Amino acid sequence: MTDTSHGGLTRRAFVTALAASGFALAVQPIAAETILTPADGLDTGTARIAVASGELPVYHARPAGRGDCPLILVVQEIFGVHEYIRDVCRRLARAGYAAIAPELYFRQGDVSQIADVQTILKDVVARVPDAQVLADLDACLAWAGTQKFADAGRAGITGFCWGGRIAWLYAAHNPRLQAAVAWYGRLEGASSANTPQQPLQLASTLTVPVLGLYGEADQGIPQDSIERMKAALAQGRSGSAFVVYPGASHAFHADYRPSYQQAAAEDGWKRLLAWFAAHGLAV
Template sequence: MSANTVKEHWIQLGDEQDREGYLALPQGLDPQGAVIVGGEMFGVPEHVRDICRRLAAEGYAALAPNYYWRHVRRPGFGYEEPEYGQAMALMKGLRTEEVLADVAAAHAVARGYTGGSGTAILGFSVGGHIAMLGATALPFDLVVNYYGGWLLDGGIPLSDPEPPVTKSEAIAANSGFVLGFFGANDFVMSLDEWHRVGARLEAAGVAQEQVTYSQAGHGFFNDERPTYYDAEAAQDSWQRTLDALTKHVRRG
């Protein structure tokens, strides 16, 4: 499916007028499932919108909520100062109950675009954390976590009072499958914590797969950041993501 078969626009999420998400849809086709997308701490920049378009080109409705809507409309921060610091401050201002309310609003909207297929949540870095957090409270056929940190040991306000993986039993009850990607050289979360995350999920009975890339680090999927990007890990993880969407989300 080519890029010109994708349509995109911002859409209101729930009853709050300023709560929005960026929505990409396959043009002229019924979606074969819906994916909620959460990016890194930079809001909904072009990189995140491009991921949504890529998913729409595969036949899915892709929705990226603006988790910063209480402070900034349609944010897309850059990777250098001062925007980096502005994004960091907003990320550290996220709170569990507010984010869960946003995920719930996005979930309700996304389900309207499933076309009878399933719903997934996918996230990168803090977006991966939000994906796992969302799975503690809402049902998803597939949860995809790209190097989401603070999952078990905490470390940011969003992980208070209980990091998502401490609620692994709830994740097991809500999730069809959890797929996680991690670079062994990640500076946000240690390899030891990553292994303990997997063990905790397994002990709770979560259907899952954890993929570790020995040469990659944090942010390996973001091709707009050359010092972080790892082409081999990015390509492999994306194909695994598409395969998982076909298996767990697409119906028929």
């Protein structure tokens, strides 16, 4: 029997099409469950923003023909702004937001063309300073403020894995944000010249409400780390919260990978939209 669940394509043809549609080399092969959000009814594109030592490439998406949409910054996983992250931007645009995903490794290298995860971590990610990332995100907000399609005064941030940690850090860095959603971002760890502070160290000073979406079975982020973060947050006044999904592993939202868990991913997305709407970012 022919599987026509993907727009009339057989499963084999669908997966072949996915592999050629902009996913990072390190995440091949692509799962047949991968979500592809169409761009019809949206304005999508790329831009370059002047920043220190170069021009920051960004992908952006928003509802077609609409102006002053609330803005969401979308922060990449370690694999860069590949098709999954662009699709997240389109999902947000379909929900009424202007979404911007900056290429935060552009000075250090193009990770989409590196097939080995350890090489990505050692040769690129480890060389990216937090201060550079936070400044680039500031530049994205400043650029968005010059665009008619976005209301940079109503802004939030979300990020996945590496980007989940950055979402916590940027919420601490920029108290003018309305809200943040961090998907399974690391909460604590060793400090270095490039990563001088971890989210746990900043939790008690947060004023921006952050929703943390985490998996109970995440081998890299143990439950006692989440409990320490909750305790630190309780000393502050940000109103941040956690949802921990029973049995879910790391990267449970990544529908293009074997780690995807549909129930947790769909519930997390609904919570993301509700969190933003409840904290000044209703569309």
